[in-house]
Amino acid sequence: GDSVTQTEGQVTVSESKSLIINCTYSATSIGYPNLFWYVRYPGEGLQLLLKVITAGQKGSSRGFEATYNKEATSFHLQKASVQESDSAVYYCALSESQGGRALIFGTGTTVSVSP
């Protein structure tokens, strides 16, 4: 079936350092999935960070970037220099491009940025 894998459950990084959160996916029944990164900041609801709907394209938001790599079936999230305010739980997700379909989430990666 279709699935999303985030290998790191928890990541600790120092402020101003770089961050990579790995995400790979399997889309056996979806030809051209849409890919998303959602984020949940402490005390807040889940919110969209960025999305990419076309293979080979890069999405960016709030200093984060992710490239839709169809060959590697990956959608890693990166930031060159993190801030303490980036501490949150990050979720990778995919869906079919057809309307209103289910999002399939990864298990989430908790990022703690230390000052």
Next chain:
Amino acid sequence: GPKVLQIPSHQIIDMGQMVTLNCDPVSNHLYFYWYKQILGQQMEFLVNFYNGKVMEKSKLFKDQFSVERPDGSYFTLKIQPTALEDSAVYFCASSFTAFNQAPLFGEGTRLSVL
């Protein structure tokens, strides 16, 4: 910005009782969703809803579950009767269009079935 509201944030109910989870979606949104997250596990899709009908549902959407949006107001998830394994956080989401649009999520309602 627009928000999806879920009140209350926590509901406690005895096993076997009925519970209705309420969601106030963004006013002009047309597609509605429920997701379930058991503690320590990933968020999983339950059901989506458009034009008064369920479009698709997962195997987690048991016969005891039902959804509706009467009179275009709250989008509700009803569980009757509840079971211990229904304890989880339930997230509502909505979107205006469906094609390529990421749904907007509420903060979730934690359901504790005792």
